[in-house]
Amino acid sequence: MKTSDLAGHFGLETIQAEFTDAEISAGYTSDLLSDVMGKAGDSDVLITIQAHKNTVAVAGLVGIGSVIICNARPIPDDMIASAREEGIALFRTPLSQFEVSGQLYAVLHGLSAIPRSDAPVANRA
């Protein structure tokens, strides 16, 4: 699965689309950026509610190429701007971190087919 597959397949809203497309092999789910810095891997997608420009800086530091902001949290403009500068994809969803992590895990581990982009996505917001 690639970064460019994320939005269509999981019903994510694309917030920042100027990114370098890359293979995604895993995800990392955390709202403590200190934890992300120490634990996340460079082919992860970051699943978080922490919508702050530091999220982009930490993602850049770790080598994370895409960030999914959950629970429809508002995203500040300076976060979007720095994601554009860093070429990091930014997505948003009304779903919780649990829902997004579960769906992505299932697909990455072959437990389910990639959902079709026109299929309804569970929405508990």
Place this chain on the structure above:
Amino acid sequence: MKVIADFHNHSCLSPCASLDMSPSLLARQARARGLELVALTDHNSALNAPAWLECARREGLVPLFGLEATSIEEVHVLCLFGTVDEALGFGEYLRVRLLPLPYDRRRLGDQVVVDADEGVVDLPEIYFGAALTLGFDELCAVGRAWDALVIPAHIDRPMFGAISQLGFLPEGPYQAVELMRPADRSLAAGHTVTTGSDAHYPEHIGRRPFGIELPPGWKQADGLADMAILAAALRPELINLPGQP
């Protein structure tokens, strides 16, 4: 003159603090432990500031009236004022920006507004332990716009500090940053460092004060601090941190 200061203390208004922490007890213990310039900083509220003024005056302390505000990223920020009215005004501004979480005092702890003699004045129904809808950067900017001293709290704590929540301290208009372990000042990124007791229980009072060199006039005729003088003195060379000579 060297003044012993402590910018971070809770009272019984903070749901996570001991009910024993009346402003009256805080003032008595603070004086007994040698503090002179002492802030009351309850979570997201300054409703005990009027009692704090009276209790601090009674003990000969110079009071600061503050709040420990919680950004939406759950970063704690000390906002300190020189007068009760400013702190209450800022508290009102924040109150309508708190996430409306259900408050169950049996689970989350009591929030008690008291008078200077430990009489109960009010039991607010809004949960002051919630986060605000303001992001960290906006919160700090708003604090400065209200003329507060803005000091990100315990940035080296594993929870609720700028570094735990945001990975590193963002640039911002802080007058200082608070460290729990000031021996390693590298985390402060060049900002002036203060310490604070973050007292939630009586035994915490006075555990992490700092010394600050203040010029004559810092204590006004009304017994309150001159905030301009205080802000100007928040410079590393004028501050003695715990563990330093």
